[in-house]
Structure formats: C-alpha cells, structure tokens
Amino acid sequence: MSRRVVITGLGVVAPNGVGLDAFTHAIKNGISGIRKDPDLERLQFSCQISGKPEISEELSLNYFTELELRNFNSTGILYGVIAGMDAWKDADLPILNSEEPDWDSGTIFGTGTSGIDKFRESIYKIDELQTRRLGSTAVAQTMNSGVSAYLGGKLGLGNQVSTNSSACTTGAESILMAYERIKSGQANRMLAGSTSDSGPYIWGGFDALRVCTFKHNESPEQGSRPMSTSASGFVPGSGAGAFVLEDLETALARGVRIYAEVLGGNVNSGGQRGLGTMTAPNPIAVQKCIKDAIAHAGIHADDIDTINGHLTATTKDSLEIENWSEALGRRGIDFPYINSLKSMVGHCLSAAGSVESVAAVLQLHQGFIFPNINCEDLNPEIESIIDVLRIPRKLIEKELNIIAKASFGFGDVNGCLILKKYTV
Known part of the structure; x- marks a missing residue:
C-alpha cells in the first residue's frame, strides 16, 4: 500500500520574522525584512542592503547552552537548529531523554556552506600560530553536515x-528526499x-558577479523587486x-x-546544455x-491554484x-496566481526553497495568498503572458487546494514540489 506523506510541523527563521507567528503576520501584510547593512557599507559592497534574521543571545540560549555558544559563530547552524527544533515542537514531538535514539525519525537538512565566519577565524588563528585557540567545536561548525549533526544530537x-x-x-530537494x-x-x-549562512x-x-542590486542602498525595503520593470538584481538574504514530514497513519x-x-x-x-549555464537555467529542463x-503528483496542470515561484528580481523573471x-499550458487569466x-526577504540562497516553502504551506493551511510587494511597475514581458490580476499586490483571502513550489539554482539544477491541502 502506498504511504501518504503529510506535514505536521513548521519552523522558520526569516529576515522578516523569526517564528511562525511573526513570519505569518509579515507575509500577510507585505512586511519587508530587508535593511541597510553596515558591514556591507563598510566593506564597500555595491549592494549595501540585506535580509538578515534578527536573533538575540537570549533567544539563542533557548536552543544552545552557554558552553555550546562559546566560540560559536556559525549563523547557518544557528538558524537551522532554531527552525528545526521549532518545527519538532510545533509537531508536538518530544525530545528523547533515553539512551536509545528514535530509530523511526531522521533529518535531511540542507545548506550551501557552513561556518564561513569560523573558516575565516581559522585562517587567521592558524597563520598566527594559535591553532589550539580555535575551540573544540570548530570542526562541527565548519563541516557541511554540521546542521544535521547538531539537530540529530539535540533531538x-x-x-x-x-x-x-x-x-x-x-530546500525543495530536502523535502522531496x-x-x-x-x-x-x-x-x-x-x-x-535548509539553512544559509x-x-x-x-x-x-x-x-562580485554583479547579480545583486546596487540601486536601493538608501531605500532597502524597495530593493527586492521580482517581476518588476525596475528590478535590478537580487538582495542577498x-x-x-523546517518541516516535519510524517507518514499519514502515524500522524x-x-x-x-x-x-x-x-x-x-x-x-x-539542464546539464548546462543549450541555454543552460552555471548561472542560467536551461528552459527545456525547467519545463x-x-x-x-505534476505527473509524479498524479494531478493535472489545471489543478494548480497558486505558484510560489523562484523569481529572484533579475532579468530571468520573465523567462521563469x-x-x-x-x-502548464496556461496563459492570461487562466494562469494560476503567482x-x-x-520581494520581502531577498534571496536566502540555500535557505530560499525552505523558507519560501513554509510560506507556501501556510497559504494552503490558512487559506490566503500573500501579496507581491515592489512590483507596481510590472515587467511588460510578464504582462504579455499572464493577466495582471494573477500577480496579487494585496492579500487575498482564498481557500486553496494545490500549490506548486519551485526553486531553480546555480549549476542549472531545478526542483518543483506539489503540495495539497489535507483532506481525508
């Protein structure tokens, strides 16, 4: 018998909200988490704005001990552990105190890099003959699997x-795996x-690649402009x-x-063939x-109510x-909402798919479509394909049945999830 798989827990650490309540309020009300970044300004970046979650030391101590936080500076692991443990708690699951682990539960938690600040610290200390001052967690912070190792141990x-x-x-790939x-x-x-430093x-x-916007350093909240004529590059975020996926019968x-x-x-x-490159998607592969x-999910293209797109605020938005x-074989007013x-958090890189998928699941569960901000000047190439009403700029309260969530990444790699409102 084929098992059905459901989502029973959510956790999120986003630039515009840490925790489900703050994040839900932000996305419903079009609240941006993009701010002027003093570090980027000091270092003379072209783009001096960013989407960075605000995590206090007090909040960190709810997930890590003081000893664990000593010499700890891996933001990616910090974000991932907070989101992961929040999702576990949200699913009403206990943290085992027994000697034997939970054989039926595991984690696949992705990242792009881990502990990049710890790597920098390591280089300086090693060059200054201070290797022993790196601390006992240097390896755990800098290995790519550090985030899943921390979560595996804590849970x-x-x-x-x-x-x-x-x-x-x-992020999309981790959910599918x-x-x-x-x-x-x-x-x-x-x-x-998934998480990102x-x-x-x-x-x-x-x-350095000139793919980030430099035109909104003094107006950060207007900087991320997906589907807009004036889009000038993405905002780093x-x-x-995090998600608890569970066998339906167990849930x-x-x-x-x-x-x-x-x-x-x-x-x-796309194999970086045809129009595909390290930085550009192969349209044949995306389609x-x-x-x-859609075929794997056993649905039809017409069943999709809403798309939560990748849409980075670059020249590739109209191509997407x-x-x-x-x-989908759908255009004009027949196109799903998207x-x-x-537009609110910037491009969260390796965390983008998971943070955005939390938003997708919340829309399904609560029955709403969050607004796109900063696209008053809709790209005419996009407007020639789909009706402007399918790109909401205000919150829409609407019961949804199926959402498609896609992520398209560096290296010409693609992922698409099909999520459905749960019915018996």
Whole structure:
C-alpha cells in the first residue's frame, strides 16, 4: 500500500520574522525584512542592503547552552537548529531523554556552506600560530553536515541524519528526499529543511558577479523587486525553514494537526546544455521539471491554484514566467496566481526553497495568498503572458487546494514540489 506523506510541523527563521507567528503576520501584510547593512557599507559592497534574521543571545540560549555558544559563530547552524527544533515542537514531538535514539525519525537538512565566519577565524588563528585557540567545536561548525549533526544530537534522531546541498534548490530537494524516505517505508518521520549562512563572506561572491542590486542602498525595503520593470538584481538574504514530514497513519495515530500533504515533485538538471549555464537555467529542463512534478503528483496542470515561484528580481523573471506558462499550458487569466517571497526577504540562497516553502504551506493551511510587494511597475514581458490580476499586490483571502513550489539554482539544477491541502 502506498504511504501518504503529510506535514505536521513548521519552523522558520526569516529576515522578516523569526517564528511562525511573526513570519505569518509579515507575509500577510507585505512586511519587508530587508535593511541597510553596515558591514556591507563598510566593506564597500555595491549592494549595501540585506535580509538578515534578527536573533538575540537570549533567544539563542533557548536552543544552545552557554558552553555550546562559546566560540560559536556559525549563523547557518544557528538558524537551522532554531527552525528545526521549532518545527519538532510545533509537531508536538518530544525530545528523547533515553539512551536509545528514535530509530523511526531522521533529518535531511540542507545548506550551501557552513561556518564561513569560523573558516575565516581559522585562517587567521592558524597563520598566527594559535591553532589550539580555535575551540573544540570548530570542526562541527565548519563541516557541511554540521546542521544535521547538531539537530540529530539535540533531538536524538536514529534514522538517516544527513545534509544535502544543491544551491538555491537545496530546500525543495530536502523535502522531496525526506518524502521519498517516508514513502518507501524506511522512516516514519523526517525533519526536512535548509539553512544559509549570512554576512559579507557568503555574499561577497554574488556582489562580485554583479547579480545583486546596487540601486536601493538608501531605500532597502524597495530593493527586492521580482517581476518588476525596475528590478535590478537580487538582495542577498539568509535564514532557515523546517518541516516535519510524517507518514499519514502515524500522524493520525498521534492526533496532531496536519498542515498539508506532499503529493510529490521532481528534481532535475539542464546539464548546462543549450541555454543552460552555471548561472542560467536551461528552459527545456525547467519545463520538464514542472511537467514531471505534476505527473509524479498524479494531478493535472489545471489543478494548480497558486505558484510560489523562484523569481529572484533579475532579468530571468520573465523567462521563469514563460517556462511556467509553457509547462502548464496556461496563459492570461487562466494562469494560476503567482507570488514571490523574495520581494520581502531577498534571496536566502540555500535557505530560499525552505523558507519560501513554509510560506507556501501556510497559504494552503490558512487559506490566503500573500501579496507581491515592489512590483507596481510590472515587467511588460510578464504582462504579455499572464493577466495582471494573477500577480496579487494585496492579500487575498482564498481557500486553496494545490500549490506548486519551485526553486531553480546555480549549476542549472531545478526542483518543483506539489503540495495539497489535507483532506481525508
């Protein structure tokens, strides 16, 4: 018998809200988390604004001991552990105190890099012959699997505990990998998600590539402009999103709230062939990813009510809309509603797919479509494909049944999730 997989817990650390309540309020009201960044200004970046979650030391101490926080400066692990443990708690799951781990529960928690500030610190201390002053957690902070290792230890997970990494597609991929593990019967429950480091040493390369906006250093909240004529590049961001995925029978037996059902999805690559490059998507692969996700989920293109797009506020936004239209065979007023969370949080890199997927699940569960901000001057190429009414600029209260969530990443890699409102 095929197992159904549902989402029973959510956690989020975003530039415009840490925790589900703050984040939900922000996305419903179009509240931006993008601010002037004094570090980027001091270092003379072209883009001097960013989306960076605000985490106090007091909040950190709810998840880490004082000893653990000594010499700790991995923002990605910090964000991931907070989001992951919040999702676990939200799913009404206990933290085991027994000697034996929970064999039925695991985590696949992705990242792009880990502990980049700790790497920088290591370089300086090693060069100054102070290697022993790095501290005992230097390895755990800088290994890519550090975030899943911390979560596995804090929650006592005994099933698969690993980290995936696929650039901007990381979050969507982690959810699909967790879904497949439960679907195949190898786990009853998986904590999925992704996180990203923050700060100039992770964002500097993108600034050097000239893919970040430099036109809104004095008006940060207007800086991220997906689907806009005046879009001039993405705003760097960071954070983490987390999900407890669970076998439906296990969830029903526990009597817990079910946010949504994961129907399926697809990941693929354009192979950097045709129009695909390290930084540009291959349209054929993007369209195939969407079509294959729909087929895998067992639905029709017409069933999709809303798309939560990748839409980064670059010149590729109109191409993404065209790819969606071609893949779905839908144009004009027949096109689904579409929105981009990046208008409020920037591009959270390896955390983008998971933070945005939290927003997608909340829309399904609560029945709303969050507004796109900063796209009053809609790109005419986009307007020629879909009706302007399908790009909401104000909150829409509406019951939704199916959402498609996509992420398209560096390296010409793609991921598309199909999520459904849970019904018996």
